[in-house]
Amino acid sequence: MIPVLELQNLSVDLPLGGFLTRGGLPILQDVTLSVGRGESVALVGESGSGKTTLARAVMGLQAISGGAVRFDGKAVAGRDGFARLRRDAAMMFQDATASLSPRLTVGYLVTEAFRIHRQPLPDPARTARELLATVGLPPAIAHRYPHELSGGQARRVGVARALALRPRLVIADEPTAGLDVSVQAEVLNLMADLRRDMGLAYLIITHNLAVVRHVADRIVVLYLGRVVEEGPTAEVFAAPAHPYTASLIAAEPKPDPRKRRADLAIRGEVPSILRRPKGCEFHTRCPLARDVCRLTAPDLRPTTSGRLARCHFADQHQE
Amino acid sequence: MGMTVVLEVQNLSVAYAMPGGALQAVRDVSLSVARGEVLGIMGESGCGKSTLAAAMINLLPPAARVGQGAVRLNGTDMLRLAPAAQRALRGRSVAMVFQDPMTAFNPVLTIGQQVADFVGAHDASLARPDRLAAMLDRVGIPDAARCLGRYPHELSGGMRQRVAIAAALLMQPDVLIADEPTTALDVTMEAQIIHLLRDLRTTFDGAIVIVTHHLGVIAELCDRVAVMYAGEVVEEGPVDAIFHDPQHPYTRALLACDPAVVDPASGRLPTIAGRLPDLTAPPPGCAFEPRCGMALAVCSQPVPRRVPAAGRSVLCHRGAE
Amino acid sequence: MSFVVDPALPARRGIGRALLADPMGLAGLVIVVTFVAMALLAPWIAPYDPIALDVKAKFLTPSAAHWAGTDHLGRDLLSRIIWGARLALGIAITSVGIAGVIGLVLGLVAGYGPRWLDSGLVLVFDSLSSLPMIFFALAVITVLGPGTLTLILVIVLVSFPAYARLIRTQTLTLAGADYILAERAMGARPGRIIFRHLLPNVVGPLVILICMDIPVVIMLEAGLSYLNLGVKPPSPSWGNILAEGYTSLRQAPHVVIVAGVPLVLATLGFTFLGEGLRDVLDPRGAGRRWA
Numbered sequence: 001m002i003p004v005l006e007l008q009n010l011s012v013d014l015p016l017g018g019f020l021t022r023g024g025l026p027i028l029q030d031v032t033l034s035v036g037r038g039e040s041v042a043l044v045g046e047s048g049s050g051k052t053t054l055a056r057a058v059m060g061l062q063a064i065s066g067g068a069v070r071f072d073g074k075a076v077a078g079r080d081g082f083a084r085l086r087r088d089a090a091m092m093f094q095d096a097t098a099s100l101s102p103r104l105t106v107g108y109l110v111t112e113a114f115r116i117h118r119q120p121l122p123d124p125a126r127t128a129r130e131l132l133a134t135v136g137l138p139p140a141i142a143h144r145y146p147h148e149l150s151g152g153q154a155r156r157v158g159v160a161r162a163l164a165l166r167p168r169l170v171i172a173d174e175p176t177a178g179l180d181v182s183v184q185a186e187v188l189n190l191m192a193d194l195r196r197d198m199g200l201a202y203l204i205i206t207h208n209l210a211v212v213r214h215v216a217d218r219i220v221v222l223y224l225g226r227v228v229e230e231g232p233t234a235e236v237f238a239a240p241a242h243p244y245t246a247s248l249i250a251a252e253p254k255p256d257p258r259k260r261r262a263d264l265a266i267r268g269e270v271p272s273i274l275r276r277p278k279g280c281e282f283h284t285r286c287p288l289a290r291d292v293c294r295l296t297a298p299d300l301r302p303t304t305s306g307r308l309a310r311c312h313f314a315d316q317h318q319e
Numbered sequence: 320m321g322m323t324v325v326l327e328v329q330n331l332s333v334a335y336a337m338p339g340g341a342l343q344a345v346r347d348v349s350l351s352v353a354r355g356e357v358l359g360i361m362g363e364s365g366c367g368k369s370t371l372a373a374a375m376i377n378l379l380p381p382a383a384r385v386g387q388g389a390v391r392l393n394g395t396d397m398l399r400l401a402p403a404a405q406r407a408l409r410g411r412s413v414a415m416v417f418q419d420p421m422t423a424f425n426p427v428l429t430i431g432q433q434v435a436d437f438v439g440a441h442d443a444s445l446a447r448p449d450r451l452a453a454m455l456d457r458v459g460i461p462d463a464a465r466c467l468g469r470y471p472h473e474l475s476g477g478m479r480q481r482v483a484i485a486a487a488l489l490m491q492p493d494v495l496i497a498d499e500p501t502t503a504l505d506v507t508m509e510a511q512i513i514h515l516l517r518d519l520r521t522t523f524d525g526a527i528v529i530v531t532h533h534l535g536v537i538a539e540l541c542d543r544v545a546v547m548y549a550g551e552v553v554e555e556g557p558v559d560a561i562f563h564d565p566q567h568p569y570t571r572a573l574l575a576c577d578p579a580v581v582d583p584a585s586g587r588l589p590t591i592a593g594r595l596p597d598l599t600a601p602p603p604g605c606a607f608e609p610r611c612g613m614a615l616a617v618c619s620q621p622v623p624r625r626v627p628a629a630g631r632s633v634l635c636h637r638g639a640e
Numbered sequence: 641m642s643f644v645v646d647p648a649l650p651a652r653r654g655i656g657r658a659l660l661a662d663p664m665g666l667a668g669l670v671i672v673v674t675f676v677a678m679a680l681l682a683p684w685i686a687p688y689d690p691i692a693l694d695v696k697a698k699f700l701t702p703s704a705a706h707w708a709g710t711d712h713l714g715r716d717l718l719s720r721i722i723w724g725a726r727l728a729l730g731i732a733i734t735s736v737g738i739a740g741v742i743g744l745v746l747g748l749v750a751g752y753g754p755r756w757l758d759s760g761l762v763l764v765f766d767s768l769s770s771l772p773m774i775f776f777a778l779a780v781i782t783v784l785g786p787g788t789l790t791l792i793l794v795i796v797l798v799s800f801p802a803y804a805r806l807i808r809t810q811t812l813t814l815a816g817a818d819y820i821l822a823e824r825a826m827g828a829r830p831g832r833i834i835f836r837h838l839l840p841n842v843v844g845p846l847v848i849l850i851c852m853d854i855p856v857v858i859m860l861e862a863g864l865s866y867l868n869l870g871v872k873p874p875s876p877s878w879g880n881i882l883a884e885g886y887t888s889l890r891q892a893p894h895v896v897i898v899a900g901v902p903l904v905l906a907t908l909g910f911t912f913l914g915e916g917l918r919d920v921l922d923p924r925g926a927g928r929r930w931a
Contacts, residue, residue, distance in 0.1 A: 046506070113826050189590065253509065
C-alpha cells in the first residue's frame, strides 16, 4: 500500500546571507520517513532537533534544499502540487490561539478552507455547526473571536478547521502544549476518535513522551536534524536502540514518587548547529560513548530487532 | 529534619477586582512550609496557585486585594509590613524563580552585571565576581567565570533557569518559590533542573515551594503536596500519600487523566467533565460538586476540613472509603 | 464531555461604546461630528451668502444680525466659517483618505510581496518623504497653479509615504505570525492573506494616524491659502479669512479671532478623537483582556 506521506532524503538548509558564501547551515539532513494510511507517527526530539522545520517543509512553508516530499505516491512540487497537498493535508499549530486570524469569527475560520479551495459551501453556518459538533464544541462558539476562547477550545477549533476538507493527513505540532492535564486528555481522546472514524493519518510533533506513547503507532527520533532511531512505539519504549532515545525516556518525570530517579539520565545540552560534533553527533552527551564514536559517524542501520538506529552499538544496548 | 516552620499562610483570601464583580482567586487557604522541606502546590490553570505563590512573596498584582489572612515569614506578617520593609525581605528572605527566566533578565546587561546588581542591592560583599562564579558553578553552569560576561540571549533556556536559581540562592533566602520552573524547558533540561533543585535540598537550608501543573515534577521533587481547585486547597499531605492514596475526588480524577500513568493499551484517557465554577460567585458548598462523580446531597453544604491521618487534610464531605 | 458557554466571558465590546466611555475620545467625537454636520448642512444653516458683499456693513462687530460680525467687504463671518468648514474638511478628508488608501495598499504589497518590489517601493517612499514639505508644495503649485485640486494632490503626495511605511512595518511583523503561516498552510493565496488577514489587523493604527493628520492638513490648507497659494479667494477658506483678517488686524481684531477659533477647535477635536481611538483600538490597551 502506498503511504500517504513519504519524505525521501529531505534536507533543509538555513540560508547564510553572505555575499560570497553559498549554501547554508543544515537544519535537516537526509530525513526519510513515511506515514501510512490511517497511521499515527510521532516525531520526537528536543528544541533544535528540526522537528518544526520538518513540518513546515512538508507543507511547503519552508524551502527544501534536497530530497523530495511525496504525497499519495506523487512527488509534490510547484505551486499546484503544494496547493493540492494543502487541501488534502492539514496542519495544527503549537500555539492554537495564535494560529487563528484574530479579527474573524470561529464560524468563518472553520469554513475558510472551503473558500480557499473553492469547494461548494451552500450553508456556511450549518457546515460550521457540524464541524464544531465533530470536535465537541457547542454551536454558539461560531460567533466567538479567537481571543475569547480558552486554550482547550482554541485547540478544538484548530482541529475542526483542520478537518474541514476531510484531509487524509493531519500534521500536529505539539497538539497538547500548554494544556492542563484534564484538557490534554480530552484533546488526545478526540484525536483518537477522529482517526478511528475518519481514517486520518497523523504526523505528531512533540517532545512529550507520555503523549507519544498514547497516540503513536510508530516513533521517529530526531537529533540535530537527523533521524537517530525509528520503530514501533511499544518496542522503542520497551527497549530503545539508541542511547539518546533511552535518555529521553529516562528523563521524563514520572508521576510516582516511589519511582524517583537517583541519577541523571542525560547531561549537557543539544550542541549548536553551528558546531556539530565530529563522529557521532550524540557522543558529547552519550553515557556510553567510546573512542570510535568520537571519530566515525554511524549510519542509520537496521538493528537485529528490525528497527532503525544510528548508533555503532545499537544491537548491544538492547541485550 | 527539623520542623521549624519558615513560612506560614493563614486563612488567606485574595480577590481580583473585575468588571463582573470580585474574582475570588484564593479562598481561605492555610499552608505552612518548614526549613529543609519541599512543598508542591499543584493544580490546573485558574486554580489560584500562581496568585498564592505571588502572595507568599508579597508580589501580588495591583488589582489583587487581600480579603483576610496573613502570610507569616518567621512569625512576621509580611502583608502588614511597610513597603520598604517588604522590599527588604523580598529577595533577601524570600526569593522567586519564574517560568520563563528570559523575561526576568534585562537583555542589554550581562549575566554578571545583573546578578551583581540584584544581590549587591542587599549585600555588596556577595556581588564579588568570584562568589558569583562559585554560585553559578554550584548550579551546574560549565565555565562559570565566562558565563558572567555573557548576555541573556546567549544562554539556553535551561542555563538561564540555572542562573535565576543561582541568583535567588546567593542571598541564602529562607524560602525559594519556583513558579512552573520547568514548563518552558525540554524534557532533558527539565530533568536536569529537577535534579539540581533536589540536590540543593541537601545544601540549601531554607524551604522550597514548587508551583506547577505538572504531576511528574511534583512527584519527582516534593515532600509535601497541596492540591488546589477553584482557589481552595482541597487536599494536602505527604507526596506519597497524595499519589498513592488520594482522598479527594478531584485529586483522584487529576491523577487518573495523566497519560503518563494510564496504560497505553487501554486507549482512551479518563477526563474530568465540566468546568471550573464562576469564581466571582463561588458556590457555598463544595466547588467540585458539579463535576464530581461521587457527589451526595450534602455536597452543596459548606464543606468541613477532615484530617484523615497525621499531616493530611481533605476538603470533602465524604469519609475515607 | 460538556463544554458549556461561559456567560462570564465578556462579549466583544463595540468600538463606539468604548470610545463613548473615554472622556477625551467623547469630546473629540462631539467636536468632529459638529464640524462634519456644519460642513454637510452649510447651505441650510449659514444665515447669509458667504460671498455676498455689503460694503456698507463692513467690519461689524458681533451682533444679533451677524453673530460673528462681518469682514472688510461686509461678508457675514459666521456664514464664511460654516462654508469654510465644508472646504477645510472636504479637502482634508478627501486628500488624507486618498493618501490612506494608497498607503495601505502599497504598504501591504511592500510588506508581504517579493523582496525586489519591497526594495523598489521603499525607495519611492523614502525619496518622497525626504523632500522638504513646504518646498515641495510650492514647487508643485508653481507648476500646476494654485487651486483645490493642486492642494489635494500635494497633500496626497506628501502624506502617503508615512502611511505606507507604517503599514509596511506592521505587515512585516505580522507576516511571520502563526495565523498567517496557518493560512498559508491551508493553501490561501497572497491576495486573500493580504486583504482578509493582514489588512484588518494593520488598519487600526493607520486610522489613528490619519485622524491625527487631519488637523495638520487643515492647517496646511489654511497656511497655503493664507499665502494665496491654496484655495482661491473669494472662496471662504479658513486660511483666506485669516489672511484677509490680518490686513485689518488693527481696525477689526474680531475677524482673526473668529477665524482662528474653528481652526483650533477642529485641530483639538481630531487629535482627541485620534488619541481616543488609539486607546480603544490598541489591543494592548486595558479593558480588552481578562484574567
